[in-house]
Amino acid sequence: MTEPTKPDNKRRRVNFSKEKIEIRDTHEKVRTAKKRTEQSARWLERQLNDPYVKRARAEGWRSRAAFKLIEIDDAYKLIKRDSYVLDLGVAPGGWAQVAIKRGAKKVIGVDLLHVNPIEGVDLIVGDFTEQEIQNQMLxxxxxxxxxxxxxxxxxxxxxRETDHIRTIALAEAAAYFAIEFLETGGSFITKVFQGGGVGEMLDALKKNFKKVYHFKPKSSRSESVELFLVATGRK
Ligand SMILES: C[S@@+](CC[C@H](N)C(=O)[O-])C[C@H]1O[C@@H](n2cnc3c(N)ncnc32)[C@H](O)[C@@H]1O
Structure with missing residues (x-):
């Protein structure tokens, strides 16, 4: 079984130049408040000083995650004009915003969390792994x-390991759902983690799609083990 191919460098290059904005690079320190744990203080400090968080705020994206989808879509051109899109784990809505902005005709988003309305997106609050919710989306x-x-x-x-396993289980549920319901020629993106555990899912994707890629967006934190599987051309 061959390893999934990476896109060539030319396709992987991401050009944000059209959207370039000035980011004031001021570093904000967060004091550890009495009730705030060291860990959450570190998270907050990182958020406040993350250039993608600042840029998301300045450009009106609901999450820094929006830039990950922008990079993925720049590389693989998955969001076509008039595409019908399902967004699993939509909250707070950055990816859905990108899909709409890039011409998707209809986007349905599902999340365990409530999401404030997004123009052009229909939202479901629920657990994607439940069949009833999947049927509702379709x-x-x-x-x-x-x-x-x-x-x-x-x-x-x-x-760490438990978190890893639980997120991979969600990716697997999404992958088998995609294999079953995608339109011929359709595409699938899922977050996974480096470090294994995706063997069977990867085999199933390779069998059912023309191409499967691994992609680590620049906007995905380098210290994070997160990466994305992108499967194109549902057979
Ligand atoms: C990283 S966030 C998604 C960010 C989003 N792509 C954006 O651009 O704003 C991951 C989301 O997955 C959701 N999630 C986790 N398990 C889920 C499940 N079983 N069903 C639906 N959503 C789930 C979480 O509630 C969380 O909001």
Whole structure:
């Protein structure tokens, strides 16, 4: 079995030049408040000083995650004009915003969390792994999706391996759902983690799609083990 091919460098190059904005690079320190744990203080400090967070705020994206989808879509051109899209783990809505901005005709988003309305996006609050929720998404979309994208991440419990396994399980559920319901020629994106555990899912994707790529967006934190599987051309 061959390893998934990476896109060539030319395609991987991401050009944000059109959208370049000035970012004031001021470093904000966060004091550890009495009730705030060291860990959450570190998270908040990182958020406040992250250039993608600043840029997302300045450009009106709901999350820094929006830049990951922008990079993925620049590389593989998955969001076509008039695409029908399912967004799994939509909250707070950055990916859905990108899909709409890039011409998707219909986007249905699902999340365990409530999401404030996004123009052009229909939202479902629920657990994607439940069949009833999956049926609801498909019914609302009204036809087979051209693109299924999953940025789902399980709530962390603080135990690295457990967190890893739970998020990979979500990616697997999304992958088998995509294999079953995508339109012929359709594409699938899912968040996974470096460090294994995706063997069977990868085999299934390779069997059912023309190409499968691994992609680590520049906007994905370098210290994070997160990366994305991109499968194109549902057979
Ligand atoms: C990294 S966030 C998604 C960010 C989003 N792509 C954006 O651009 O704003 C991951 C989301 O997955 C959701 N999630 C985790 N498990 C889920 C499940 N079983 N069903 C639906 N959503 C789930 C979480 O609630 C969380 O909001």
């Amino acid at each position: 019914e609302m979309l009204g036809r087979k999706p051209d693109l299924i994208m999953s940025d789902m991440a399980a709530n962390t419990v603080g135990h």
